[in-house]
Amino acid sequence: MVSFLDLQMNHVKERFQDEKNKEVLFMCIGITSGVGRLLFGRIADYVPGLKKVYLQVLSFFFIGLMSMMIPLCSVFGALIAVCLVMGLFDGCFISIMAPIAFELVGPQDASQAIGFLLGFMSIPMTVGPPVAGLLHDKLGSYNVAFYLAGIPPFVGGIVLCLIPWIHSKKQSEVSRSPGGEKMEKMLENHNSLLSSSSRIFKNQSDSII
Structure with missing residues (x-):
């Protein structure tokens, strides 16, 4: 995110040379990012299961759209x-x-899943700024770089839409396989345990607040 902000600041310095207090853009992103974490974290408490993925899809689409704008x-x-x-x-x-990581892989592998996700995120964040610099040297502006930066979130959002369908299909295959009923009951008990623990944590946090 820092490299993208640096790219954005370079674009602002070129596009709005007479504008003062350009650093206010950093403050705007930081403030609304904090508000978004509180707001959507609360909304996610009321979204059951893997339907939380659609909130992630929504965020990807808006991030890509704002990058292109x-x-x-x-x-x-x-x-x-x-x-x-x-x-x-x-x-x-x-x-x-x-x-979402907890819903997909469970609490035991959630940290590893998040680590893989952050590792993959580091690749475009590392490669992106040099590519944007090359495009700027050839084209004289960062416009194309911002347009290209908006494409991966759209593609990622489309791929994320398939995750609930793939997950439900795998669960149906497990239930049809030998011993699937037993496995299905274990998954149900596991999900009920997670939901009950989340409710307990939510009640405790509400009581603290």
């Missing part, structure tokens, strides 16, 4: 509005990541 902003106020929306759904992405 950055070059279209000819007024600094419009760019601030874009950054506010982007920060909000960045908070959604961060807060939903762990619950």
Whole structure:
């Protein structure tokens, strides 16, 4: 995220040279990102099971769309509005990541799943800035870089839409296989245990608040 913000700041310095207090964009993204984590973390408590994936899909679509809209902003106020929306759904992405990992692989492998996810995220964040710099040297602006940066979130959102269907299909195959009924009961007990523990944690957090 830092490299993307640096890229955005370079774009702002070129596009809005006369504008003062350009650093307010960082503040806008940071504030709405915090609000998004609190807001969507609360919303995720009411979304059952793997349907939380669709919140992640929503965040991907908006992040990609806002990335593509950055070059279209000819007024600094419009760019601030874009950054506010982007920060909000960045908070959604961060807060939903762990619950989805728990739903897919369970609590024992959740940390490993999150580690793999963050590891894969580091690849485009490392490769992206040099590629954006090369595009800027050849084209004279960062516009194409922002347009290209908006494509992967759209592709990732489309792929994420398939996860609930694949997961339900695997569960149906397990239930049809020999000993599947026993495995299905174990999964049901496991899910009920997770839901009950989440309710207990929620009640405790509410009582603390």
